[in-house]
Amino acid sequence: MSIYGNRGMGFENLIEFSNERYEHLNVAVINKRPTPVKVTKTSGHRVKDGYFEKSSTVDYDGAYRGRAVAFEAKSIKTLSRFPLGMLEQHQYDYLEKQHRIGKGISFLLIEFTAFRETYLLPFQSLAFFWREYNGSGPKSISKDDLNIYGYLVPTGRVPVDYLKAVDKVWFVD
Numbered sequence: 001m002s003i004y005g006n007r008g009m010g011f012e013n014l015i016e017f018s019n020e021r022y023e024h025l026n027v028a029v030i031n032k033r034p035t036p037v038k039v040t041k042t043s044g045h046r047v048k049d050g051y052f053e054k055s056s057t058v059d060y061d062g063a064y065r066g067r068a069v070a071f072e073a074k075s076i077k078t079l080s081r082f083p084l085g086m087l088e089q090h091q092y093d094y095l096e097k098q099h100r101i102g103k104g105i106s107f108l109l110i111e112f113t114a115f116r117e118t119y120l121l122p123f124q125s126l127a128f129f130w131r132e133y134n135g136s137g138p139k140s141i142s143k144d145d146l147n148i149y150g151y152l153v154p155t156g157r158v159p160v161d162y163l164k165a166v167d168k169v170w171f172v173d
Helices: 009-024 089-101 123-134 143-149 162-170
Strands: 028-032 037-043 046-052 060-064 067-076 081-083 105-112 117-122 140-142
Touching: 009 028, 009 060, 009 067, 009 162, 067 081, 067 089, 067 162, 089 105, 089 123, 105 123, 105 162, 117 123, 117 143, 117 162, 123 143, 140 143
Parallel strands: 067 105
Antiparallel strands: 028 060, 037 046, 060 067, 081 140, 105 117
């Protein structure tokens, strides 16, 4: 089990609210993907025991402006760096596949709660850092690097308006 588990529930709630607003405004349809769980013991209607059946893909997927979207969301409470170990190999692989096969919009959303900032890191940039991580390079991405290779996500029509950053990367008019 990861030491980072459930750290980002507040962040995920903000993303969920943002996604509901996007859908209500007919802007996008983005859904939280459930993690497959095998229930092994119940008591009435309560689940008493279970386990994750298989590795999930990523946190969110959907469609925006006629293109498939997939992203993983991570929250950092005290650090000014994103430890790449927080991203599982199967999550990276799914983002890569979405990027390569479907010409989809795939990215990582990183919230730094101490700074009240969220960054969108496009897959192309994530791929560079991931190769370094799996080699002899840095094991984390600094906020300074995110300022260069990522996009600060504004608040606006929704609490986490990541589609504004998506527009800057994938839909330059």
